[in-house]
Amino acid sequence: MNRSELMRKIQELSFAKLEAQLFLNTHPECKMALDFFRKTVDELDMAMTEYQNKYGPITADASMGDTWTWIEGEWPWQQNHTGMTGRER
């Protein structure tokens, strides 16, 4: 999985997690939603770790190595943030 594919996977898993989270706020007794939320959190953790090890931090806490990598590279609104160009999806 290349950088933009892995970022896309993280965005999909984050979205699925948030949807379950909003649903659980008003349906706190739904066991199916709770199981889905927990499974998605685990999958998201793995994808985030893989991305941050390979391509740099998504949160400042994940800045690794001897230098402060948080401020390196493109920011999300900048076109080449994950190497994708326009129209590519």
Next chain:
Amino acid sequence: MWIYEKKLQYPVKIATPNARLASLIIDALGGPDGELGAATRYLNQRFSMPSGKIIGTLTDIGSEELGHAEMVGSIIYQLTRNLTPEEITAGGFDKYYIGHGTGVFPCAASGEPFNAFAISSKGDAISDLNEDLAAEQKARVTYDNILRLSDDPDVNDAIKFLRQREIVHYQRFGEALRSLTE
């Protein structure tokens, strides 16, 4: 407390700058039904709410709206790259440009700066949640109006995502309101 994640909630990748669309879409950030008002409305309303169910709903939707403000800012940023003076003027972006350049300034498409009255925090759960239901519908209509006036597939892809979120938030706020009367 909030922690920043260096990613957008949904990708914004606009190939073609367009001053006219930027001058319209700024409404979705700083207009009366824009994302800045939505985020600050929900996050400020939380304090006087009576239950964890409602506070959780406002916290999480308010936080998501901050991410939407970032998406709209990204759309504006990408639509205004490398514009020529002729393009700025022809696109009707000149009145904005004079005061703000291509910086992202929250205002309505008609030029009024963001107004804190959009926050509408009344200190009453039934009043505030009904406000929120209306706000989500009004934001949805703004996105519908943008989609009527835009034929850029890159812009419309992100706008359709934002539009869809208003519908989900409307659903969750309806459940939060009903929880008060159950």
